[in-house]
Amino acid sequence: xxxxxxxxxxxxxxxxxxxxxxxxxxxxxxxxxxxxxxxxxxxxxxxxxxxxxxxxxxxxxxxxxxxxxxxxxxxxxxxxxxxxxxxxxxxxxxxxxxxxxxxxxxxxxxxxxxxxxxxxxxxxxxxxxxxxxxxxxxxxxxxxxxxxxxxxxxxxxxxxxxxxxxxxxxxxxxxxxxxxxxxxxxxxxxxxxxxxxxxxxxxxxxxxxxxxxxxxxxxxxxxxxxxxxxxxxxxxxxxxxxxxxxxxxxxxxxxxxxxxxxxxxxxxxxxxxxxxxxxxxxxxxxxxxxxxxxxxxxxxxxxxxxxxxxxxxxxxxxxxxxxxxxxxxxxxxxxxxx
Numbered sequence: 001x002x003x004x005x006x007x008x009x010x011x012x013x014x015x016x017x018x019x020x021x022x023x024x025x026x027x028x029x030x031x032x033x034x035x036x037x038x039x040x041x042x043x044x045x046x047x048x049x050x051x052x053x054x055x056x057x058x059x060x061x062x063x064x065x066x067x068x069x070x071x072x073x074x075x076x077x078x079x080x081x082x083x084x085x086x087x088x089x090x091x092x093x094x095x096x097x098x099x100x101x102x103x104x105x106x107x108x109x110x111x112x113x114x115x116x117x118x119x120x121x122x123x124x125x126x127x128x129x130x131x132x133x134x135x136x137x138x139x140x141x142x143x144x145x146x147x148x149x150x151x152x153x154x155x156x157x158x159x160x161x162x163x164x165x166x167x168x169x170x171x172x173x174x175x176x177x178x179x180x181x182x183x184x185x186x187x188x189x190x191x192x193x194x195x196x197x198x199x200x201x202x203x204x205x206x207x208x209x210x211x212x213x214x215x216x217x218x219x220x221x222x223x224x225x226x227x228x229x230x231x232x233x234x235x236x237x238x239x240x241x242x243x244x245x246x247x248x249x250x251x252x253x254x255x256x257x258x259x260x261x262x263x264x265x266x267x268x269x270x271x272x273x274x275x276x277x278x279x280x281x282x283x284x285x286x287x288x289x290x291x292x293x294x295x296x297x298x299x300x301x302x303x304x305x306x307x308x309x310x311x312x313x314x315x316x317x318x319x320x321x322x323x324x325x326x327x328x329x330x331x332x333x334x335x336x337x338x
Contacts, residue, residue: 008283015286018293022081025074026202029195032067045070063304071198072257073300076314078205079254080296083266084274084288085212086246088281089223091271098244099264101141101160102134102251107260108167109133115170127200127252134248137163142241164260193256201253208246219243220281258311266292269318276325291321 004012028045035042045067052064063069090098113129137159144155193201212219222229222239229236247267254263270291271284278284295318302317303310 011283011286011290014290018081018289021293022074022077025070025077028070029074029198029202032070061305063301068193069304071195072193073297075193075198075201075253075257076296076300077293078201079250079257079266080270080292080294081289082205082208082250083254084270084292085285086208086243086250087267087271088274088285088288089219089243090247090267091275092223092281093243095156096268097156097160097264098141098247099251099267101156101163102137102244102248103255103260103263104160104167105137105140105163106130106134106248106252106255108137108163108170111167111170115173127197127256130255131249131252133163134252135245138244138248139241142237142244145240146237197256201256204249204253208249211242211246215239215242224281258314262311262315265315265318266296269315269322270295273318273322273325276322276329291318295321 028048031042032045034040035045048070049065049067052062052066052069056062056065087099090096107130109130109132110126112133113126116129141155141159144158218234218239219242221232222234222236226236229239250267251263254266258266270288273291274284274287278287295314299314299317300310302308303313306313
């Protein structure tokens with residue numbers, strides 16, 4: 001039996017390296033939490049911060065000496081994984097704009113949460129109201145889509161424009177909510193992610209990865225042959241709802257880093273780049289994660305060194321990968337399912 005082709009081994013090896021990198025960053029968060037609570041286990045966090053000081057002495061790059069940078073990097077690394085992971089199914093279902101739509105819906109949720117908080121003593125995290133609104137928006141898109149002929153542009157456009165309009169009206173009604181930096185929700189802030197926000201991203205990512213891993217074949221089936229899935233008596237409507245809910249979770253977790261304006265890019269751009277050069281859906285999925293991860297990490301580094309907005313830098317690097325993949329491939333995208 002012949003071994004795996006070199007190309008396949010390289011892609012799988014790089015994916016394992018990404019998984020190890022993301023795992024290390026999550027372990028840093030856990031270690032830092034233990035250390036902050038005065039419990040054993042804080043050694044890894046202290047070691048990585050010390051390593052950051054060594055890097056500063058050697059290179060002059062001081063960013064890794066700060067704990068908040070490690071949290072930002074961990075959050076970005078998780079986005080680089082789950083964005084393309086869900087985006088592969090979304091894009092190949094011709095629902096590329098769903099991420100943008102749910103980001104605007106989540107923005108309306110943030111505005112509604114602020115309005116309620118200003119009128120009451122409610123102090124729940126704004127990401128919670130954003131998540132509730134995004135999930136409701138996901139079900140709304142699905143409800144509209146089931147009552148039209150296809151997953152066309154109209155239901156998505158209606159939800160996108162309507163939810164953003166609602167958010168702006170609520171913010172105007174609330175007088176702009178003094179002390180709120182609206183720009184942080186519109187454009188994100190990868191340079192500083194709160195500890196709580198980073199842990200929210202960990203929880204959402206664990207759920208998304210778990211669902212995709214256990215429901216991979218079913219999601220693949222409805223993505224490429226929905227009619228056959230219906231004939232096979234799959235509950236296609238249930239899986240459609242599951243997919244848009246997963247998208248909503250990725251969007252809310254990513255919004256704190258990339259913002260409403262850029263959040264859809266992590267769903268679409270790595271997927272588009274990988275699909276141009278991959279030979280199968282599985283390979284495209286792994287390559288998309290690699291593109292997403294490299295875009296996030298390099299975007300964070302470039303943004304910090306140059307003072308440019310890191311979120312925009314992440315997206316532009318991802319688009320650079322896409323343009324390179326288009327130049328490297330003269331074929332139209334047609335993936336096998338292996």
